[in-house]
Amino acid sequence: MIELVEIEKQFQGQVVVKPLSMVIEEGEFLTLLGPSGCGKTTILRMIAGFEQPTSGNVVLAGKVVTENPPNERDLNLVFQHYALFPHMTVEENIAFGLKMKKIPKEQQKQRIAEAVAMTQLTTLTSRYPHQLSGGQQQRVAIARAIVNKPKVLLLDEPLGALDLQLRKNLQTELKHLQRTLGITFVYVTHDQEEAMMMSDRIVILNNGQVEQIGTPKEIYSSPRTLFAATFVGENNVFTSPQGLFAVRPEKLRPQRSEESSMKSGVIQDVLYLGNVHKLMVELDQVGEQPAMTVTIVLDSTDEESWQVGERIGVNWNPKDEVVIQP
Amino acid sequence: MKKKGHPLLGIHSALMMIFIYVPIVLVMVYSFNNTRLSGDWKGFTLDWYVSLMKDRHVMEALMNSLVIAVISTVVATLLGTISALSMRDFARKWKGPLNGVLYMPVIIPDIIMGLSLLVLFSQLQIPLGKSTVMIAHITFSMSYVYVVVNARLAGMGRQLEEAAQDLGATYWQTFRYVTLPQITPGIISGALIAFTLSLDDFMVSFFVAGPSSTTLPIYIYGQVKRGISPEINALCTLLILVSITLILLAQYVLNRGKGQKKHKMLPF
Numbered sequence: 001m002i003e004l005v006e007i008e009k010q011f012q013g014q015v016v017v018k019p020l021s022m023v024i025e026e027g028e029f030l031t032l033l034g035p036s037g038c039g040k041t042t043i044l045r046m047i048a049g050f051e052q053p054t055s056g057n058v059v060l061a062g063k064v065v066t067e068n069p070p071n072e073r074d075l076n077l078v079f080q081h082y083a084l085f086p087h088m089t090v091e092e093n094i095a096f097g098l099k100m101k102k103i104p105k106e107q108q109k110q111r112i113a114e115a116v117a118m119t120q121l122t123t124l125t126s127r128y129p130h131q132l133s134g135g136q137q138q139r140v141a142i143a144r145a146i147v148n149k150p151k152v153l154l155l156d157e158p159l160g161a162l163d164l165q166l167r168k169n170l171q172t173e174l175k176h177l178q179r180t181l182g183i184t185f186v187y188v189t190h191d192q193e194e195a196m197m198m199s200d201r202i203v204i205l206n207n208g209q210v211e212q213i214g215t216p217k218e219i220y221s222s223p224r225t226l227f228a229a230t231f232v233g234e235n236n237v238f239t240s241p242q243g244l245f246a247v248r249p250e251k252l253r254p255q256r257s258e259e260s261s262m263k264s265g266v267i268q269d270v271l272y273l274g275n276v277h278k279l280m281v282e283l284d285q286v287g288e289q290p291a292m293t294v295t296i297v298l299d300s301t302d303e304e305s306w307q308v309g310e311r312i313g314v315n316w317n318p319k320d321e322v323v324i325q326p
Numbered sequence: 327m328k329k330k331g332h333p334l335l336g337i338h339s340a341l342m343m344i345f346i347y348v349p350i351v352l353v354m355v356y357s358f359n360n361t362r363l364s365g366d367w368k369g370f371t372l373d374w375y376v377s378l379m380k381d382r383h384v385m386e387a388l389m390n391s392l393v394i395a396v397i398s399t400v401v402a403t404l405l406g407t408i409s410a411l412s413m414r415d416f417a418r419k420w421k422g423p424l425n426g427v428l429y430m431p432v433i434i435p436d437i438i439m440g441l442s443l444l445v446l447f448s449q450l451q452i453p454l455g456k457s458t459v460m461i462a463h464i465t466f467s468m469s470y471v472y473v474v475v476n477a478r479l480a481g482m483g484r485q486l487e488e489a490a491q492d493l494g495a496t497y498w499q500t501f502r503y504v505t506l507p508q509i510t511p512g513i514i515s516g517a518l519i520a521f522t523l524s525l526d527d528f529m530v531s532f533f534v535a536g537p538s539s540t541t542l543p544i545y546i547y548g549q550v551k552r553g554i555s556p557e558i559n560a561l562c563t564l565l566i567l568v569s570i571t572l573i574l575l576a577q578y579v580l581n582r583g584k585g586q587k588k589h590k591m592l593p594f
Contacts, residue, residue, distance in 0.1 A: 095497075
């Protein structure tokens with residue numbers, strides 16, 4: 001559906017996005033994930049047409065659109081702060097795209113009704129944006145985009161300004177909407193949990209560079225770089241003569257005796273989080289390596305009582321070691 | 327319980343109100359006073375308004391002022407708005423200096439403005455008349471329009487226009503349906519400022535007006551030198567009413583039919 005061919009972006013000589021090539025499939029939910037300033041929004045804006053790549057091409061549905069302005073690209077963007085038109089009602093906002101494309105009035109009505117129903121805005125159509133809550137404004141922004149039946153919907157941190165509970169509800173709603181509509185979603189977020197929950201594939205970005213592309217499962221179970229390993233979920237990174245490897249906290253096992261354990265250390269803290277609890281263990285220094293603290297996650301089946309200050313052994317299955325690049 | 331400020335603050339506000347409004351109220355009251363000699367109240371009359379209407383010189387000056395104000399307001403509003411719109415697309419390094427240049431006339435003393443324009447017109451051998459006054463008025467009021475519209479544009483940001491483009495709007499559609507409605511309040515307040523400035527400008531007009539283009543403030547100044555007549559009081563009262571009506575009208579136009587937050591230019 002979308003193909004990025006070696007696109008690169010520089011702002012005043014500074015590289016913001018390093019040359020990147022990738023294919024986004026039709027009907028896919030793809031997430032660009034990374035910390036702020038990693039270039040994810042710039043990539044999205046290049047796809048939408050608000051930024052010109054310094055070099056490279058954007059191909060949309062088989063057509064090179066690099067030079068086309070945003071109004072000539074068959075995709076829509078949901079802005080981070082919604083960008084609803086304050087002088088128009090909800091209905092006028094949603095109708096805007098259809099009006100610009102001179103869709104016949106009858107068809108406009110029908111499509112607006114569909115979009116309004118799908119986003120549960122039926123009772124709010126005659127309100128103005130400032131009379132709506134954040135969550136409702138978010139829905140209007142989405143309705144305003146999907147009413148155009150774009151091939152691709154781009155979403156720039158659409159839930160960033162909402163509180164946690166609302167966020168969780170809207171995540172489910174968005175995912176459901178994407179399945180129903182069957183259109184391609186390109187989603188930008190810095191929230192790794194959100195990315196894991198919603199995406200078919202995740203692109204992890206750091207400093208304008210792709211660290212890894214993969215399904216949530218691949219990203220979690222076999223991260224390829226140090227950044228990917230530590231940005232998504234918690235991780236324990238060890239150094240070995242062969243290089244770096246990571247072991248997830250839930251793969252580490254504590255044991256009371258230090259004998260025949262792979263590492264040993266002292267419990268610094270025990271954290272109860274309801275369904276799981278965590279042990280923070282400071283490992284004994286071995287040779288010249290600096291001291292490190294590992295996290296062990298235990299689920300509710302663990303009924304031992306671990307004490308702060310206790311010396312324990314730490315073990316894991318060598319098949320759970322994931323070799324990573326620095 | 328309502329929190330109360332220091333009692334002196336209340337007295338201060340009252341004194342300020344008196345200080346600002348007493349002179350204006352006095353002028354209004356005396357315009358209805360049935361005597362040529364100001365000072366004592368000798369009963370209510372509308373005579374001064376009637377004789378004002380009959381005074382050919384006053385009516386001529388009024389017409390001059392209105393024509394100059396309307397034309398210079400329209401031109402200054404157009405030019406100021408276009409400058410504000412085009413300044414957004416300039417590279418950042420040019421923005422600072424250009425902004426300064428456009429802002430200049432707001433802070434340049436009127437006397438320098440008037441003098442320099444007079445020098446310019448005489449260098450170019452343009453005869454002084456209504457057109458020179460208009461050019462002068464456009465020159466300074468354009469900057470006020472620019473400043474107001476620019477602030478409005480800066481507050482609006484780019485996102486709304488990007489959203490419009492993203493939804494398929496062309497450059498002109500974006501301007502027509504999004505940018506223009508958003509900056510209209512700024513344009514209207516800019517125009518109002520321009521109109522008021524033109525209507526009551528004395529200093530600059532005094533330098534660049536010719537014999538055929540006496541404006542109201544210049545005429546009033548000429549009259550007052552021979553003593554304040556009740557007709558002048560009546561004239562000032564009318565001018566105050568016109569200004570207030572204009573502002574209320576603009577406020578009404580702005581708020582008509584829109585469900586948005588109300589724009590307020592006056593505290594009432």
